[in-house]
Amino acid sequence: MSKLFVDQVDPKTATTLTLGTSGDTVSIPSGVTIANAGTATGFGDNTPSIKAVRSSGQTIADETSTVVIFDTEIYDTDSAYDNSTGIFTVPSGKGGKYAFFVTGGYNSSANIDVVNFWLSKNNQTAISPAGGLAIGIDAYHNGTTTSGQSQQVSGCFNLAAGDTMRVYTWQNYGSNRDLSQGGRMTFSGFKLL
Amino acid sequence: MASTIYVDKVDPASGTALELGSSGDTLTVPSGATLAIASGGTLANSGTATGVGGTNTPAFAAYLATDSDQSISDSTTTKIEFEEERFDTAGAFDTSTHRFTVPAGQGGKYYIVVKVKCGSSQQNDIVGVFVHIYKNGSTYHSVGYTGAGFISGTKYPILGIGVLCSTVLELAAGDYVEGYGYIKTNGAGTPKFQEGNDQSTYMEGFKLVE
Numbered sequence: 001m002s003k004l005f006v007d008q009v010d011p012k013t014a015t016t017l018t019l020g021t022s023g024d025t026v027s028i029p030s031g032v033t034i035a036n037a038g039t040a041t042g043f044g045d046n047t048p049s050i051k052a053v054r055s056s057g058q059t060i061a062d063e064t065s066t067v068v069i070f071d072t073e074i075y076d077t078d079s080a081y082d083n084s085t086g087i088f089t090v091p092s093g094k095g096g097k098y099a100f101f102v103t104g105g106y107n108s109s110a111n112i113d114v115v116n117f118w119l120s121k122n123n124q125t126a127i128s129p130a131g132g133l134a135i136g137i138d139a140y141h142n143g144t145t146t147s148g149q150s151q152q153v154s155g156c157f158n159l160a161a162g163d164t165m166r167v168y169t170w171q172n173y174g175s176n177r178d179l180s181q182g183g184r185m186t187f188s189g190f191k192l193l
Numbered sequence: 194m195a196s197t198i199y200v201d202k203v204d205p206a207s208g209t210a211l212e213l214g215s216s217g218d219t220l221t222v223p224s225g226a227t228l229a230i231a232s233g234g235t236l237a238n239s240g241t242a243t244g245v246g247g248t249n250t251p252a253f254a255a256y257l258a259t260d261s262d263q264s265i266s267d268s269t270t271t272k273i274e275f276e277e278e279r280f281d282t283a284g285a286f287d288t289s290t291h292r293f294t295v296p297a298g299q300g301g302k303y304y305i306v307v308k309v310k311c312g313s314s315q316q317n318d319i320v321g322v323f324v325h326i327y328k329n330g331s332t333y334h335s336v337g338y339t340g341a342g343f344i345s346g347t348k349y350p351i352l353g354i355g356v357l358c359s360t361v362l363e364l365a366a367g368d369y370v371e372g373y374g375y376i377k378t379n380g381a382g383t384p385k386f387q388e389g390n391d392q393s394t395y396m397e398g399f400k401l402v403e
Contacts, residue, residue, distance in 0.1 A: 022233030031216025
């Protein structure tokens with residue numbers, strides 16, 4: 001084993017200093033402190049991270065499971081969310097456990113019975129499949145009218161690269177109804193460390 | 194006198210293991226420099242690492258004081274008085290103002306959740322509720338039910354309900370967040386946010402690592 005004793009290692013040319021080659025392991029032994037005062041990349045973070053909202057009321061047909069299209073991105077760190085389809089796709093190398101949150105509601109002053117929202121992994125079109133593929137919430141309404149409501153669903157999913165997440169809704173008002181918009185319709189998520 | 198070696202690449206002389214330092218040493222990545230581990234490389238740390246990788250802090254958990262329901266005015270959006278803490282890593286939650294303020298140098302994205310157990314001094318009295326997350330004194334995110342009848346209507350009021358409101362906010366140092374609630378009753382009793390040890394009405398949050 002060869003050793004080099006030196007107080008500082010700087011790049012000889014330009015500003016890049018490379019330690020090792022692909023396949024090597026650079027180790028920090030027990031008792032050694034590595035103190036970073038600069039920038040560290042590739043050490044694990046809560047990205048990808050997304051947040052999107054609905055800019056206008058999306059029309060949902062009666063008794064029809066429908067993907068909610070959150071068409072306006074607030075942020076999308078890895079360009080993993082498609083605001084034309086409402087689908088988040090796990091990028092290559094970004095598999096792991098994710099947390100997602102959806103807030104949703106309908107603009108309606110008519111009678112309703114049931115409103116569902118659910119987080120759907122790999123396009124599960126029902127609120128209650130087995131195997132952790134969807135997490136949802138029901139709201140039941142009995143008679144009389146409503147001038148506004150919102151529901152929230154949150155949950156964690158084990159996702160591999162290429163897996164998708166989207167939000168579904170279902171209602172049985174008896175005819176088409178429009179979703180809420182803006183801060184009442186949001187879809188957020190991030191990768192856990 | 195400090196010695197400096199100028200080189201663009203350091204590789205193991207034998208095998209595939211390159212060791213940096215000996216016990217007791219401190220290896221420093223100075224301000225302005227970037228430490229990047231390329232694809233295929235492994236940085237195996239058995240020592241101490243500071244400023245490398247992230248922790249989801251600041252983090253806090255505050256709740257409505259045990260044995261102290263908070264009575265509020267009917268149909269009035271009211272700040273929730275989180276008077277006790279389970280933890281507060283940066284001392285950033287103030288239990289007197291009931292707000293979390295982003296410390297200096299800690300701006301970024303934060304996950305915030307407010308959960309409220311809504312009740313009334315009279316049974317089966319509630320007809321509408323809302324829970325809000327406020328940013329710098331204004332509504333940022335809301336969840337709830339209002340208007341005659343969504344929960345069950347004036348014909349079918351309910352005893353109580355727990356409502357959870359969470360979101361991710363982009364916050365700068367000095368920004369603050371608070372929890373607010375709203376309860377509409379049939380007028381029979383006084384609405385209230387209900388305690389339940391630290392489990393019924395609470396506010397929690399943490400910073401995302403980016």
